[in-house]
Amino acid sequence: MNSVFRSDSVALPHHPATLNDASIQPWQPKNGTPDKDSLVKALSRIFIVISGAIIASAVQAGPREELLDRYAREAKASEAAFSAFSSRSGEALHIARHATGKPDTPSCTACHGDDPRRPGQTKTGKSIDPMAVSVSQSRYTDAAKVEKWFRRNCTEVLGRACTPREKGDWLTYMISQ
Amino acid sequence: MNISIRPVATALFVIFFSSALLERAQAGSGNYYPPVADKLTQDECGSCHMAYPAALLPGSSWRKIMSGLEQHFGDDASLDPASTSHITRYLVDNAADAAGTRHTRKMMRGVDTTNAPMRITELPKWISEHREISPREWRRKDVASKANCTACHIDASKGYFEDD
Numbered sequence: 001m002n003s004v005f006r007s008d009s010v011a012l013p014h015h016p017a018t019l020n021d022a023s024i025q026p027w028q029p030k031n032g033t034p035d036k037d038s039l040v041k042a043l044s045r046i047f048i049v050i051s052g053a054i055i056a057s058a059v060q061a062g063p064r065e066e067l068l069d070r071y072a073r074e075a076k077a078s079e080a081a082f083s084a085f086s087s088r089s090g091e092a093l094h095i096a097r098h099a100t101g102k103p104d105t106p107s108c109t110a111c112h113g114d115d116p117r118r119p120g121q122t123k124t125g126k127s128i129d130p131m132a133v134s135v136s137q138s139r140y141t142d143a144a145k146v147e148k149w150f151r152r153n154c155t156e157v158l159g160r161a162c163t164p165r166e167k168g169d170w171l172t173y174m175i176s177q
Numbered sequence: 178m179n180i181s182i183r184p185v186a187t188a189l190f191v192i193f194f195s196s197a198l199l200e201r202a203q204a205g206s207g208n209y210y211p212p213v214a215d216k217l218t219q220d221e222c223g224s225c226h227m228a229y230p231a232a233l234l235p236g237s238s239w240r241k242i243m244s245g246l247e248q249h250f251g252d253d254a255s256l257d258p259a260s261t262s263h264i265t266r267y268l269v270d271n272a273a274d275a276a277g278t279r280h281t282r283k284m285m286r287g288v289d290t291t292n293a294p295m296r297i298t299e300l301p302k303w304i305s306e307h308r309e310i311s312p313r314e315w316r317r318k319d320v321a322s323k324a325n326c327t328a329c330h331i332d333a334s335k336g337y338f339e340d341d
Contacts, residue, residue, distance in 0.1 A: 102251070123322060124225060124322045124325055125226075125319065125324070125325030125328055126327075148256075151255075152254065152255070155253050156252065156253060
């Protein structure tokens with residue numbers, strides 16, 4: 001069995017042999033019949049490489065984590081006491097009725113609804129997809145879009161821009177939901 | 178050459194007649210306004226309300242609206258400059274008074290383009306088409322606002338604004 005798998009029995013595309021090496025006849029062993037085993041072997045190598053790449057990319061930070069990192073850096077720069085984001089603070093921010101913004105949008109929930117896993121509704125009657133990542137899985141993967149909506153909605157609801165800590169807390173809450 | 182004129186004339190007549198009929202059908206007996214075909218315009222305008230067909234307002238209205246997105250009917254709808262100019266161009270190019278949008282010229286009846294309306298609901302045509310809707314119907318929870326065309330016009334997102 002092992003002898004069949006010896007790498008010198010066939011020249012694979014990655015084999016270090018030079019191109020004019022007559023032994024390079026991929027997938028065709030010297031006796032001329034198709035070598036199934038070498039094909040299987042090559043395919044399994046490709047499979048290992050691809051699955052390895054997939055695992056590596058999954059381990060890498062996704063766009064949401066990168067965004068949280070950015071907010072964490074900003075929070076640390078603006079307040080020395082900052083240590084980590086809190087999902088609970090994010091929830092409090094989300095449901096609190098702030099008196100500093102526009103009267104018809106006193107809280108985030110005025111449009112997004114009380115349950116982040118359920119759809120909300122704009123003042124013009126249009127449905128808003130749920131904010132919870134568990135339901136809307138593509139949310140918060142486009143940093144520019146997230147920033148655009150924080151810019152608009154913090155002004156609407158709070159009457160000012162949100163701090164990096166508030167953004168991070170809120171995002172942490174929605175990721176946890 | 179011995180081609181008799183009658184079948185040719187008949188064929189031409191049939192083609193002409195049916196294409197006129199088809200056009201009318203596509204126009205949804207006058208209530209068809211092509212939906213927004215530009216992705217950025219659809220995404221940005223359509224995130225808070227239906228992305229209204231460009232042919233529902235004249236170009237001067239769209240210019241006015243797009244130059245004041247920070248105060249968009251009381252909301253901050255501001256965009257980056259590149260997106261703003263892209264969307265403005267699309268809306269103006271396909272506006273009610275743009276070239277080649279003859280289906281929707283009727284929307285322009287009685288509209289003063291030198292003092293462009295900011296709201297579709299201010300157009301004389303819109304007002305006359307909705308004169309029979311009672312205040313009670315406007316207050317329905319699923320209607321929420323006159324901006325919510327799709328609450329009653331179920332095919333509005335496809336461009337059809339029939340009496341539903």
